[in-house]
Amino acid sequence: MRISVIDLGTNTFNLLVAEWDESGIPKILNRSKYATKIGKGGINENRITDDAIKRAQDAFDQISEISKQFEVSKTLAFATSAIRSADNGDEFVQMIEEKYNINIEVISGEREADLIFTGTKKAIELNHEPVAILDIGGGSNEIIIANNEKVFWKNSYPLGMTRLLEKFKPTDPINKNMIKDIEGYLKAEMEDLFEVLEVNSVKTLIGSSGSFDTFKQVLLADHPSLNGFPVTHFEIKLKDFFKLHQLFTASSLEEREQMKGMDPVRVELIVIASIFINYLIKEAGFSKLFQSSFALKEGALFEFIKLNTPSADVNKIAESK
Secondary structure, three states: OEEEEEEEOOOOEEEEEEEOOOOOOOEEEEEEEEOOOOOOOOHHHOOOOHHHHHHHHHHHHHHHHHHHHOOOOEEEEEEOHHHHHOOOHHHHHHHHHHHHOOOEEEOOHHHHHHHHHHHHHHHOOOOOOOEEEEEEOOOOEEEEEEOOOOEEEEEEEOOOHHHHHHHHOOOOOOOHHHHHHHHHHHHHHOHHHHHHHHHOOOOEEEEEOHHHHHHHHHHHHHOHHHOOOOOOEEEOOHHHHHHHHHHHHHOOHHHHHOOOOOOHHHOOOHHHHHHHHHHHHHHHOOOEEEEEOOOHHHHHHHHHHHHHOOOOOOOOOEEOO
C-alpha cells in the first residue's frame, strides 16, 4: 500500500510518500516541500491572503502530480496553526478539498503535539529521563515533556516564527534592543513552561522541523566530518549552536542568503528561531540539544500504520535510494 502524508504548515507544505508491506517497516519513496508561506501577510490578522492561496494551489498542483506518479492509494492531510486560526481557513480547506479531491484534517495544537511526539520518539530512543521536544512552526510552537513511558505535559503556543516576525518586524541585521524585546515577550507568554521544566528536571531539548534542520545543514556544510549515523537524529553541540546563534543574529538577509546549507525558506525566519531556541536554552538550563529528522508527518505515518496493522512493531523507516 502506498500512502502520502501532507503537512500543511504555516511556512511550508511538506509531502511524504511511503509504502509498506507485511514487514510493517514503511519505505519512504519521496520527500518534498513547498514554500507556500501560507501565513505571510495575514497571520496576525487571522486571514490567508490571496497571494498565499495562489502559492498553496501551485503547491497542490505539484503534490497531486507526485501522488499520481507514485500511485498513492491513501492520503492523509493535516492543516495546522495558520489555517486553523484564519477566519477564512474553513473556506480555504473546502476549496482545496474540492479541487484536489482530498480530505484535510484541521488539527488542534494538542493533536499536533501528539503527532510530533509520535514521530520524534521514533527518531530518538528515549529513556527514563524526561526530555523536552520542541517543534518550531510558523504559526505555533509545540512543546512536549516526556520520557520513554509517558507524556508529562504538552502545550501549543501561538508563538510561531511568522507570527513573531510580523509582530516585531526586526531590523536587518536585528539589533540588541529588539532581541531583548522578543525575549521579554517570550518570558511573559511561556511562564508555565519554565515551571514545568524545573519541576521535571529536564536537561535535554530535542528539536524537530525546519529550523533545527537548518542548524544541522549549516553546521554540516562547513564541517562535513560531523556527519554520521544515525540519520534520524543529530546532536548539536551547545558550543556550535551558540556560534551559529551569534552568526545569524549578526547577519543581514543578504548574508544569510549566501550561507552554505541555508534553506531558502528559513532565510527570513532563522534569526527569530535562533533567538527563541537560545532563550529556551538559557532560561531552562538545557545541557544537551538534538535535532530530530522526524516530526508531524512521520508521526502521522507511524500512527496510521499502527492503527491498520496492529500486529506490526513499527520502529523504523527505510529510505528509498
